[in-house]
Amino acid sequence: MGAIGDIFNTLFLIPIINLLLLIYYGLNSLHIPGSLGFALIILTVLIRLLVWPVMTSQIKATKKMADLKPHLDELKRKHKDDKQAMASAQMALYKEHGVNPAGGCLPALIQIPIFIGLYQAIINILPGMQNGNLGWINSILYFPWLHLDNFPDPNFFGLNLGAKPSDFSKYGISLVSVPLITALLTFVQSKMTLPRPIKHYPSDSPKEEKEKESMEDSMSAVQSQMVFLMPIMIGYFAFTFPVGLAIYWNAYTILGIIQQHRIAGWGGMADFVGKFKTPSTK
DSSP: OHHHHHHHIIIIIHHHHHHHHHHHHHHHHTTOTTHHHHHHHHHHHHHHHHTHHHHHHHHHHHHHHHHTHHHHHHHHHHTTTOHHHHHHHHHHHHHHTTOOTTTTTHHHHHHHHHHHHHHHHHHHHSTTOOSSOHHHHHHTOSSGGGOOSSOOOOEETTEETTOOGGGHHHHOGGGGHHHHHHHHHHHHHHHHTSOOOOOOOTTOOHHHHHHHHHHHHHHHHHIIIIIIHHHHHHHHHHHHSOHHHHHHHHHHHHHHHHHHHHHHTTGGGHHHHHTTSOOOOO
16 A cells, blocks of 8 residues: 555646746745735636536536437337347447446546545645645755745635635634535526426427426436535535635636536526526517
């Protein structure tokens, strides 16, 4: 485990900490207030751009799988008593449409060490949540001029990046808005990953109506688990961890929403967003 940890630190944690401090010093030299907060945001943008092609592949693969769901449901009904035939028909369907079932999983796995490295970098730099100490941080920096005499100033637009929203009685009730925003952004992104809502028309035949109801039943199960539980969980983490981590997560999620929209549109958020669109006039 020690060797794995050394490899992880060398390839991910140490470069990320050096890059974070490099950005911080650059902003600080320009006398930009809240340099640490902006450094976190810029680093998050750079990380997101780095994994952008990987995320694009994941989003496209997920969208293809969602588009094939009606066909998969039909195969399940057709081969409900023959698992072997079902598996063969399913693989044939994937091959016909050029879908790799693992296409949505592998890109996510590739990102994991980067995310962990970024997380570890943040908690080592933020005041009040150091895993290490200044001596350790200075020992892994590539250049002497990056060395820290003290931990960076945590103030960012009136927020203490090292403060936890759970300590709102100490820092102020406004701090609670941070996990609420985090949960909201996570909800939007989770909702967007779902297929567009199924529309019902008066002209639908009984068979079409039954098929749509079947799809809605299966989609509702996914929605209850992913769309609502994930924002609650992430919002709770943002409530108990320092604000700096929520800043990173929120910036990353906003970029994720932009990428999701560019590739797959609003998805499950389409009807909600449509309510706020101004009808076009001829």
